[in-house]
Amino acid sequence: MDAMIDTHAHVYLSHFDDDRGEMISRMNNEGVERVYLPNIDIESMNQVDKLVEDFPTRFFPMMGLHPCSVKSDYKDQLKKLKERLYNGNYVGVGEIGIDLYWDKTHVKEQENAYRTQIEWAAEIELPYVVHSRDSLDITIGISEEMQDGTHRGIFHCFNGTFDQAQRIMDMQFLMGIGGVVTFKNAGVDKVVADIPLEFIVLETDAPYLTPAPFRGKRNEPSYLTYIVNRIAEVKKVDVNTVKRITTENAMRLFHPQ
Numbered sequence: 001m002d003a004m005i006d007t008h009a010h011v012y013l014s015h016f017d018d019d020r021g022e023m024i025s026r027m028n029n030e031g032v033e034r035v036y037l038p039n040i041d042i043e044s045m046n047q048v049d050k051l052v053e054d055f056p057t058r059f060f061p062m063m064g065l066h067p068c069s070v071k072s073d074y075k076d077q078l079k080k081l082k083e084r085l086y087n088g089n090y091v092g093v094g095e096i097g098i099d100l101y102w103d104k105t106h107v108k109e110q111e112n113a114y115r116t117q118i119e120w121a122a123e124i125e126l127p128y129v130v131h132s133r134d135s136l137d138i139t140i141g142i143s144e145e146m147q148d149g150t151h152r153g154i155f156h157c158f159n160g161t162f163d164q165a166q167r168i169m170d171m172q173f174l175m176g177i178g179g180v181v182t183f184k185n186a187g188v189d190k191v192v193a194d195i196p197l198e199f200i201v202l203e204t205d206a207p208y209l210t211p212a213p214f215r216g217k218r219n220e221p222s223y224l225t226y227i228v229n230r231i232a233e234v235k236k237v238d239v240n241t242v243k244r245i246t247t248e249n250a251m252r253l254f255h256p257q
Contacts, residue, residue, distance in 0.1 A: 002243035003033040004228065005250040006221040008095070008129065008156050008176055008203035011059075012037055012047040015207040015218055024055070026222035031243075035221050036254065038062045038095035038129050038156075041069035042080050049088070060254065062092040064117050067099040067110045067131055074109050078116060085120060091254045093121040094129030095156060101134040114139065118146050121153070127253050128153040129176075136160045140167050147171050152253060154201060157209065159188050162195070169199050174249055176203040179211035179219060182230045193234040197245040201253070202227055 006027075016023055027035070037048050037059055045063065052061045063085040065077055085093065096117040098110045121128040132139040132155060143151070144167065155168050158175035168175060177200050181188045192200070202224050204211075210219035211226040228246075232239045 002240045003031050003247055004202060004224050004243050005247050006032055006035040006204050006206070006224055007154060007201045007250050007254075008038055008178070009035050009206040009221055010038070010040070010044075010208075011035060011206055011221065012044065012051040013207060016220075023220050023222070024058070026220065030222040030225050032221045032224055034058060034060060034250075036060045036062065036091065036250075038066075038092075039064050039081070040066045040095075042077050045081065045084055060091045061088070062094040062129060063088065063090045064094045064096045064128070065113055066095050067097050067113070068102055070106050070110045070113045072106070072109070074106070074113050078113060082120060086124065090126065092127045092129055092153070093117050094153075095131045096128055097131035097133075097139050097156075098135035099131060099133045100138075111138075111142070114142060115146065118143070118151065122146075122148070122151055125150075130155045131157070133157070136164055140164060143171060143173070154203075154253070156203060157205060159186065160191070162191050165191060165195050165199075169195075174199050174201050174253060176201050177231060178203045178205050178227055179209040179215075179223070181234075182211040182226055183215070184212070189230060189234045192231060197235065197237070197242065198249065200231070200246055201250045202231075202246045 039048050048061045052059045154174045154176045156176040180186050204219050206219040228242050232242045
C-alpha cells in the first residue's frame with residue numbers, strides 16, 4: 001500500500017482529545033504516514049508543539065497566524081509567533097492568508113499579516129501555506145507580487161477556476177485538495193481533472209471539511225482515502241499513482257534536499 005501525506009490537519013485541537021490514539025491507529029491503517037500541522041494563533045502553538053513532541057516521526061509543525069485570528073492585537077501575536085518560529089524546528093509558515101467569508105472588519109490587518117509572514121518564510125527559506133476563503137484572487141495577487149523566484153508553498157483548500165490554478169502553477173506553488181473534491185455540486189472535481197498531479201497535494205483540514213460520505217461529522221486524516229479515490233476517478237489514473245505523486249510533491253516542498 002502506497003503511503004499518503006496529509007499536508008494540512010488541525011488534529012492537535014480539543015476535537016481529538018477523547019480519541020487521539022484511536023485516530024492515529026485509523027490513520028496508520030489507511031497508510032497515512034505523515035500529517036502536517038498548520039498553527040492557528042498564540043493559543044494553539046503549544047498544542048501543535050506538544051503533538052509533535054509526542055509523535056515526532058508522524059506529525060510535522062508549521063507556525064503562523066490564521067487570518068481569522070487577525071484582530072487589533074495582531075502585531076503582538078505576530079511578535080510571539082515569530083519568536084517561536086525562528087527559534088523552533090518548523091517545516092513551514094502557516095496557515096496564513098486572508099479570509100473574507102467570516103469577518104471583514106480587519107481586512108487591512110489581514111493583508112499586512114499575510115505580507116509579513118510571507119517575508120518570514122522567505123527569510124528563513126520555508127514554504128508557506130495559504131488560507132484564501134473568498135479571497136483567492138487577492139492572495140494569489142499578493143503572492144505573485146512578492147514572488148522573487150524562490151518562494152514556494154501551498155494554496156490550501158483550493159476551490160478556484162482553472163485560470164486561478166494556472167496562476168498558482170506559474171508561481172510553482174502547489175494546491176491542497178481535500179474533502180470538497182468529493183462534494184457533488186462544488187465543481188472542484190472538474191477543475192482538478194485538468195490540474196497536473198505534479199501540482200497537487202492531499203489534505204483533510206481535519207476536523208473540518210469532511211469528505212462524502214461523512215459530511216457533517218468530524219474529519220480526520222484516515223479519510224484521505226476518500227479524497228484520493230475521487231481524485232483518481234476524475235483524473236482517470238490509478239489510486240497508487242495519485243498517492244505516489246502527491247507524496248513526492250509534499251516531501252519535495254517541505255523537505256527539499
